[in-house]
Amino acid sequence: MDAYIVHLERLPALFNAWAKDSALSVPSATPEGFYEFIPWNGEAEIAWDYDLIYNPPKRFVMPAKETLISFDLKDLQAKPVFEAPAQIVFGMHPYDVKAISQLDQLMELGIPDQNYLKRREATVIMALTPQSVAETAFWASVGAEEVQHGFDLYWTKIGPASFLVEVGSKKGEELLHAAAPPTRATVSEKEAARRAKIKVNQFARRKQLLYNWEETPRLLAKNWDSPLWRKNSETCLACGSCNLVCPTCYCFDLVDEVDDKLETGTRSRSWDGCMLTSFALVAGDHNFRPKALDRYRHRYFRKGKYIYDKIGELGCVGCGRCVRACTANIANPLAVFNALWEESTHAF
Amino acid sequence: MPFKKDFSPYVPRPATLKEKKKLSELVTLFTFELDNGKALAHRPGQFIQLSIFGVGEAPFSVSSPPDPSKQTFELAVRKIGAVTQSLHAMAPGQKVAIRGPYGTSFPVLDFVGKDTLFVAGGLGYIPLRSLLHYQLRHRSEFGRIIVLVGCRNPQERIFTDQIEELTARKDVEVLETVDIPDAAWKGNVGVITTLFPKIPIDPTNTSVAMVGPPIMYRFVLAECRKLGINPNNIFVSLERKMKCGVGKCGHCMINDLNTCMDGPVFRYTDIEAYQEAI
Numbered sequence A: 001m002d003a004y005i006v007h008l009e010r011l012p013a014l015f016n017a018w019a020k021d022s023a024l025s026v027p028s029a030t031p032e033g034f035y036e037f038i039p040w041n042g043e044a045e046i047a048w049d050y051d052l053i054y055n056p057p058k059r060f061v062m063p064a065k066e067t068l069i070s071f072d073l074k075d076l077q078a079k080p081v082f083e084a085p086a087q088i089v090f091g092m093h094p095y096d097v098k099a100i101s102q103l104d105q106l107m108e109l110g111i112p113d114q115n116y117l118k119r120r121e122a123t124v125i126m127a128l129t130p131q132s133v134a135e136t137a138f139w140a141s142v143g144a145e146e147v148q149h150g151f152d153l154y155w156t157k158i159g160p161a162s163f164l165v166e167v168g169s170k171k172g173e174e175l176l177h178a179a180a181p182p183t184r185a186t187v188s189e190k191e192a193a194r195r196a197k198i199k200v201n202q203f204a205r206r207k208q209l210l211y212n213w214e215e216t217p218r219l220l221a222k223n224w225d226s227p228l229w230r231k232n233s234e235t236c237l238a239c240g241s242c243n244l245v246c247p248t249c250y251c252f253d254l255v256d257e258v259d260d261k262l263e264t265g266t267r268s269r270s271w272d273g274c275m276l277t278s279f280a281l282v283a284g285d286h287n288f289r290p291k292a293l294d295r296y297r298h299r300y301f302r303k304g305k306y307i308y309d310k311i312g313e314l315g316c317v318g319c320g321r322c323v324r325a326c327t328a329n330i331a332n333p334l335a336v337f338n339a340l341w342e343e344s345t346h347a348f
Numbered sequence B: 001m002p003f004k005k006d007f008s009p010y011v012p013r014p015a016t017l018k019e020k021k022k023l024s025e026l027v028t029l030f031t032f033e034l035d036n037g038k039a040l041a042h043r044p045g046q047f048i049q050l051s052i053f054g055v056g057e058a059p060f061s062v063s064s065p066p067d068p069s070k071q072t073f074e075l076a077v078r079k080i081g082a083v084t085q086s087l088h089a090m091a092p093g094q095k096v097a098i099r100g101p102y103g104t105s106f107p108v109l110d111f112v113g114k115d116t117l118f119v120a121g122g123l124g125y126i127p128l129r130s131l132l133h134y135q136l137r138h139r140s141e142f143g144r145i146i147v148l149v150g151c152r153n154p155q156e157r158i159f160t161d162q163i164e165e166l167t168a169r170k171d172v173e174v175l176e177t178v179d180i181p182d183a184a185w186k187g188n189v190g191v192i193t194t195l196f197p198k199i200p201i202d203p204t205n206t207s208v209a210m211v212g213p214p215i216m217y218r219f220v221l222a223e224c225r226k227l228g229i230n231p232n233n234i235f236v237s238l239e240r241k242m243k244c245g246v247g248k249c250g251h252c253m254i255n256d257l258n259t260c261m262d263g264p265v266f267r268y269t270d271i272e273a274y275q276e277a278i
Helices: A008-021 A095-110 A114-121 A170-176 A187-204 A213-221 A227-233 A243-246 A292-311 A320-327 A333-343 B082-088 B122-137 B160-168 B192-198 B216-227
Strands: A001-005 A023-029 A035-039 A066-071 A078-080 A086-093 A121-128 A153-159 A163-168 A252-258 A265-270 B012-024 B029-034 B045-050 B056-061 B072-076 B095-102 B115-121 B145-151 B173-178 B206-211 B235-238 B265-267
Touching: A001 A008, A001 A187, A001 B115, A008 A023, A008 A170, A086 B095, A086 B173, A095 A114, A095 A121, A095 A292, A121 A170, A153 A170, A153 A187, A153 A292, A163 A170, A163 A187, A163 B160, A170 B012, A213 A243, A213 A292, A213 A333, A227 A292, A227 A333, A243 A320, A243 B216, A252 B056, A292 A333, A320 A333, A320 B160, B029 B095, B045 B173, B056 B082, B056 B122, B072 B082, B115 B122, B115 B216, B122 B235, B145 B160, B160 B173, B173 B192, B216 B235
Parallel strands: A023 A086, A086 A121, A121 A153, B115 B145, B115 B206, B145 B173, B206 B235
Antiparallel strands: A001 A163, A023 A035, A066 A078, A066 A265, A153 A163, A252 A265, B012 B029, B012 B095, B029 B072, B045 B056, B045 B095, B235 B265
8 A cells, every 4th residue: 555654734735725626524622522523624723632523424424414305296206316515534533434434335235325325435534543542432342443445545643743644545645646745655654653553552452342343243143132131221211322423323214395385395314213212113103113122132233243244344333432422321332242242151 | 236326216206196995994095007107017015115295205015916907006005194194185186106116025936836825914905915816817826715804893894895706706715804893793703813723724735925913923823833834835024114115224124134125025934033023
C-alpha cells in the first residue's frame, strides 16, 4: 500500500480544497462535552485524540430519514429518488469504518439497495488511527482494531505535527494531491505508524473477550435458552437507544408523506429498532416478539450470529456506544458474551 | 449482478380495482388488474405489497391461482388497519399501487401424484385458495384433495359459496368446523384438529399445506406427526411483518431468515430447527 507523509500545516489548504466540491465532516468536541462529526467551516478545531464520536457514522450512508420514492396521487405513478451528495468524512476510527463496510456488504447482498449504494459511492472515508479509547469500548477484542479496506485514506499521527497517510483508493490518492504534492513515506515513518497502531491497540485490549471472537456464533447457538436473556431483559425499557447508537443497526420503517393539496408525496425510510415493542407486531395485534426477552435475545443473535453467518464478520464492532446509551445498564455486548462464555461448558 | 444501477425495488406499479365482493363482515375480495397490461405472474403462496399512497403499504397473499388466461388477480383482505380501511372504502375503477410478487411459493410439483391435505385456519384459507384452485384446474395431476377449514364462528366464514360448491363435488373432500357455533350452525364444533379423526388419510402419500393463525401450527403439526405424515411433505406459510419485501428492513425475521424472501412458504423440515418459526 502506498503511503505519504502530510504535515499538519498543510491540512487547512487540503480541507479547503476538498470542501469546495464535497461536504466535508471532521471530528470535533461539542460544547456539551461529546465528540461529533461537524461540517468543516474553515477553522474548526480537529479533535485528533477523540475517543468516540457520540453518534454512529451510519447516518452518512443511511440517513435517519431518507426518501426512497416520490409519487403522484392522481395517476399513481411513482419514481425512485436517489440522493447521493458528494461527501468526505475525515477521521473515522477503524471500528466505525468496519461497521460501514458491513453495511456495504449487507446492502449489496441479494437485491441491491441502490439508495444506499449510490450514497456510499459518493462518500469518501478517511480513517484515523485512534489516540484514545473510550471507557466502554472493546473493539480490539472483536477484530475491529484495524481495517484493510473500506477507506480511501488511512491517517496515523506519527509525530507532533505529522501524519502517515496510507492510500486505500485511487480517489483517496487524488484527494491527497489536491494541494501541493505530498512526500512519500520512508520505511522508518511506516514503522512509526505501525508502532502507533500497536500502542493504541494494546491499550484497547484492556477490555477483553474471554475467548476468540470468532467463537461467538457457536457460543450463541448453544445459549438460546440461557437464563441470562431473561435476567438481563427484565429491566429493559424497550427504548431502542442501543439500536439508535449502534453503527451496524440498519433496520428501517417505511413512511408516507403527502403535500397539503394531496397531489404528490414521498415514501421515506427511517431508522427503526428491533428493541421497540411494536417492531414485529402485525395486524390483529399479534406480536411475534412480545417480550423484552425475545427482543433482547434477537438483537444479540443478530450481532453475534446472524450477521456473522451472512458475511463472516461479527455484527458488533466493539465501539461501546450501546453500553453508554443504555440507561438500564444491560446493553454491554462484552459483558453478555463473556457471561455466556463463563456459564458454558465449552464441550463441543 | 443483473440489477441496473437505477433500479429501485421500492417503486410500485399502478393497478386498478376491477371488482369488490364482500366475503364476511370484515373481509372483502378485491380483484385487481395491473395498469401496464401485464399479468402479475405470481405462484401459489406468494404475496404482494399494496400501496395506498399517503396511507402506506401492507403485504397481502394473492388468493387467486396463477391463470395464463387472466390478467387479473385477487386479494382477500380483512378491514383491520389504516391501509385496509382505505382499501375497503375504494370503489371499482379506483387505483392502488403494487410491488411484487414476492417470496417463496408452494412447490406445486411436490404435490403432483399425491393426496393433498389443506389445513386452513381462519384467513389462512386466502393464500391456500391459490394452490387449491390451481390443483382443481389441473385436477387429474393430483390425488385426493382434502380441505379442512376452521373458523372462530360461523359469521367469520369466508368464500362460503365456493366452499359449498367444493363440498358438492365428488373429487374434493371438504370438512368445516367452527370454534364457537351459533343457533343455526349444524356442522362440526371445535378447533381444526377435531376434524382429523373424521377423515381417513394415507400418511405415506399425503402432502400437507397449512396456513392459519400462529397458534394453530403446533397443534396441526402434532396431528400430522401422530398420523405419521413425512415432515418433508408438510408446507407451511408463515405470517410476519413484511415491510420492504426485499430482505433489508429486518421486520419479518424468523431468527436469521427473512420471511419476505426465504418464506413465506417453508418446507417444515427447513424451519423446524428455528426457535422463532412455529
